Amino acid sequence: KNEVEQSPQNLTAQEGEFITINCSYSVGISALHWLQQHPGGGIVSLFMLSSGKKKHGRLIATINIQEKHSSLHITASHPRDSAVYICASSLSGGGADGLTFGKGTHLIIQP
Amino acid sequence: KAGVTQTPRYLIKTRGQQVTLSCSPISGHRSVSWYQQTPGQGLQFLFEYFSETQRNKGNFPGRFSGRQFSNSRSEMNVSTLELGDSALYLCASSLGGASYEQYFGPGTRLTVT
Numbered sequence: 001k002n003e004v005e006q007s008p009q010n011l012t013a014q015e016g017e018f019i020t021i022n023c024s025y026s027v028g029i030s031a032l033h034w035l036q037q038h039p040g041g042g043i044v045s046l047f048m049l050s051s052g053k054k055k056h057g058r059l060i061a062t063i064n065i066q067e068k069h070s071s072l073h074i075t076a077s078h079p080r081d082s083a084v085y086i087c088a089s090s091l092s093g094g095g096a097d098g099l100t101f102g103k104g105t106h107l108i109i110q111p
Numbered sequence: 112k113a114g115v116t117q118t119p120r121y122l123i124k125t126r127g128q129q130v131t132l133s134c135s136p137i138s139g140h141r142s143v144s145w146y147q148q149t150p151g152q153g154l155q156f157l158f159e160y161f162s163e164t165q166r167n168k169g170n171f172p173g174r175f176s177g178r179q180f181s182n183s184r185s186e187m188n189v190s191t192l193e194l195g196d197s198a199l200y201l202c203a204s205s206l207g208g209a210s211y212e213q214y215f216g217p218g219t220r221l222t223v224t
Contacts, residue, residue, distance in 0.1 A: 030210040041148075041199050043215040086154065090209030097167050098144055098156030099209050 002027045004089055006102035014110055019074040021105045023087035024067075032070045033099060034061050035086040043086075046072070077109045113138065115204050115216035123222045129190040132219045136183050136204030143185040144209065145177060148199040148218075157200075159208060160185050166208070192223045 003026040013019055023032070034046040047054050047061040049070070054061050058077075063070040074081055084106050088099040116135045124130050136143050145157040156169035160179035177187040183204075189196055201218045205211040 033213060035213075035215075041201075041218045041220070043201065043203075045213050045215070048212045088154070097209050098146070098159050098169055099154075099213070100156070101154040103153050 002029070002089060002091055002100045004087060004100050004102040006087055006105055008105060009103065010106045010108075012108045012110065013077055015078060017077050017109075019077050019081070019107065019109075021072045021085050021087075021107070023070045023072070023102055025070075025089045025100075026068065027091065029068075029089040029091055031090045032063050033088040033090070034070075034072050035088060037084040037086060037104070046085075074107075079109045079111050082108050115202060115214050117200075117202055117216035117219050119219060120217065121220050121222075123224060124192050125224055126192055126194060128192050129188060130192060130221060131186055131188045132200055132202075132221075134185045134187075134202035134204075134216055136185070136202075137214055140204035140206055140214070141183055142205045142208045142211070143179060143183065144203045144205075144213070145185070145187050146201045146203065147171075148201060149197075154201075157187065161208060189221075194223050197221060197223045 005024045007022050031050050033048050035043050037043045049063050058075045060073040084104045086104045088101045091097045118133045142161045144159040148154045158168045159166050163179045174190045179185040199218045203213040203215045
């Protein structure tokens with residue numbers, strides 16, 4: 001059974017700080033997703049990765065397949081980055097499965 | 112390109128009733144997945160449809176069912192509603208399933224009284 005663990009559960013930081021959110025999973029996966037959810041419920045996909053590192057603006061996502069671990073980094077954090085960040089995995093073996101989600105990291109960036 | 116749409120956005124039902132939720136995927140996407148989000152359990156996978164076939168199902172009772180039409184639009188149905196079914200129901204569309212980038216709809220917030 002695939003389990004996804006995230007840390008920290010809650011994180012409050014000052015504007016401009018470098019933020020790291022960690023995600024670990026228990027079995028081989030085909031892809032790791034990082035999602036952002038704002039109050040009101042809408043979910044946006046930030047990254048999908050199966051190896052290495054991806055960067056988009058101030059966001060960077062990395063994955064270490066051997067260690068079954070992924071990180072999401074936010075550089076020069078801003079109050080608009082305040083949201084819930086969720087990692088989710090899909091199992092190896094093809095697309096015929098659903099995502100398994102971590103419990104999310106509640107991030108608050110204070111001005 | 113239009114995003115994923117879900118209707119209705121809000122719904123209030125009484126215990127024992129049934130409900131049907133609708134999801135229209137991004138044009139060209141053949142996979143639609145449904146998820147339930149509650150404060151206690153977080154996000155959980157309900158089922159996934161691809162080209163009108165249910166390919167996988169999460170650990171939910173048979174009261175939860177769905178279908179997909181030839182235009183890829185999908186519906187999910189919950190029969191004999193229970194208080195615990197109150198949740199945000201999200202659908203996500205993609206080109207091929209969970210190993211592809213997921214595009215989420217805004218969700219339907221269901222309240223069961």
